[in-house]
Amino acid sequence: MKEIATNKKAFYEYEISDKFEAGIELRGAEVKTARSGQVSLSDAYATVHGGELFLLNAYFAPYKQAGKLNIDPRRTRKLLLHKAEIKKLIGKIKERGLALIPLKMYFKRNVLKVELGLGKGKRKFEKREAIKKRETQRELRRKFQ
Secondary structure: OEEEEEOHHHHHHEEEEEEEEEEEOOOOOHHHHHHOOOEEOOOOEEEEEOOEEEEEOOEEOOOHHHHHHOOOOOOOEEEEOOHHHHHHHHHHHHHHOOEEEEEEEEEEOOEEEEEEEEEEEOOHHHHHHHHHHHHHHHHHHHHHO
């Protein structure tokens, strides 16, 4: 499993409860861009439209050798999941007010996959608590090493 991109902000901004693996529909030279690791998930999110799942705002850098055939780097890309999984996700999103956030992008058996997380946004004080907890754990590790 070759990891291409990670969304480091996701675990800071959201409290992730469930994780799902989805395929992604790419066009043209986007696969070559992904293989070279020029992908960013920092501002990306997923939504449901008409019973289908879409990845919005993910950045795939233009592939230099493609020339005029390059596609918009921030275009909407379709995510591939079974219908039953999509229905399950729709239910959870509507019921609890959760968001779908891409956590990682990786190659699994030469197929590009996206790991999605169901997350609830953290408030400012929750983020501060997480930072304090992380710092105290870091200090404890330093003392006992």
